[in-house]
Amino acid sequence: MQNLDFSHLYSNAVGFERMARELEGAFAQKNSAYPPYNIEKRGENSYSITIAVAGFEREELELETEQGTLKVKGRKVPAEGERHFLHQGIAERDFELAFKLSQHVEVQGAKLEHGLLTIELARDMPEALKPRTIPIGKSDSLALPS
Template identity: 55%
Template sequence: MRTLDFSPLYRSVVGFDRLAGLLETAAADAATGYPPYNIERTGENAYRIEIAVAGFRADELAIEVKENLLTVQGRKAANEETRSFLHRGLAERDFERRFQLADYVVVSEAALADGLLSISLRRELPEALKPRRIQITTGAAGTNLIEGEQAA
């Protein structure tokens, strides 16, 4: 397997070390394709990530969001009973999948159904960053009244 060395990049991106780290993480994630996932846009500010987690129960999955990084982990519980397989085609190995979230994206809910873990996301902009419309008033500039005085 071919690996990329990003160490020369770290020397030339002073102040952008987070960007270099993201590139390195993206390269590492591309090498492992397990478990497969979809990212879907469900609305103007709504998204859904679907991860194929066949064979995992809800208590064997963990979802964590920390500093714009969504981490999904699957840890298979140890089976006390010994099973004898004639063919083993379901990959029930442990995994960790990470997704870099944009600013102001929050996880709204997660659901497990039919072997698919669906994580709903939405972008919530603070009121200060939302566009707002400014009313334009018309009229003469000198028509302001001072309290107690009226124009004759």
């Protein structure tokens, strides 16, 4: 039986690691998205997405969030003058990536360095949703609603 891998289905979902691990092993192929990117967990509640955007200027990139989805767009402005490539290995085509964000994951910022766009994310769980310890008192100290 072939070993299957579902991880590519959740490669664009940040904060869903458990689901991705549970479904891992469902497909044999990896997602071949352009441009290539990494999603990294940096701490208990912080993540980063690093996208290889060689050849793109800051003005040619756009980030936006809408309804729990982070969209990253690259629109290449054609270079002035005619260019004659002997070999073109750096793709300079437009792209759009969409990353589904888990609940309470927010974009903290982004930077472009050395052809890599790094987007910082953090999960900010509201206090009401965080696990808490409930003290157990004596039976005579429990006040029942009237």
